[in-house]
Amino acid sequence: MGGEKVELSERQEKMIKIVKENEPITGEQIAEHLNLSRATLRPDLAILTMAGYLDARPRVGYFFTGKTGSELLTEKVQQYKIKQFQSVPVVVKDDASVYDAISTMFLGDVGTLFVINEHNCLSGVLSRKDLLRASLGNQDLNKIPVHIIMTRMPNITVCRPDDLLIEGAKTLIDKQIDGLPVVKDTPKGLQVIGRVTKTTMTRAFVELILNEQV
Ligand code: ADP
8 A cells, every 4th residue: 555644744734725725836835835945845745645635747836636535535445446455265165064164263263164065166154153053952063064054155145356345345234244255257156265354344444544554
């Protein structure tokens, strides 16, 4: 991600105001307004231009883009794609037992498992509650295959690497689920290549505001 900051300093706020009122205005002229040197302002001008508040046109000067902080944030979020944020999927075969699935969930440190068939294509999803439900009662969890308890195709909601992250977030809310498999279409079915979850969305949110990868 770029090095721009979302939170502006007092001086940067002043610079925006000066540009708004005097555009087009050169860096030299902005510096004069503030009784500072052009060199002192250089980093601030770079930040304001990179963050999208100001537009720099060579040999003309700086313009105010007219965008508010929230408009700039919106623009940034709308560029976020699933592929930039997806994490590694954790999968089990559809003939694995519920016991194996629970172990895999702990070992993989995930809340959602994706189930794959003999072609290594997506056949189901297992949530924590799916596994808890199957564990109630006294059945031998080694004897119950996951394909009996999973949510199965074609009822699985998926996303693709080039989808917008915000669409994925909306889907998680609308469907009231914790995660989505990121898939690639193949002749045999959907190959699971990633995973996006509520944690992914939290990470993107923090990255957006603090502008650092978390
Ligand atoms: P939990 O059940 O632990 O609260 P979820 O809210 O993710 O976790 O799951 C709710 C139900 O939706 C479960 O039965 C699960 O199998 C199913 N589910 C989870 N993810 C998906 C998905 N991407 N597509 C379809 N169903 C899903």
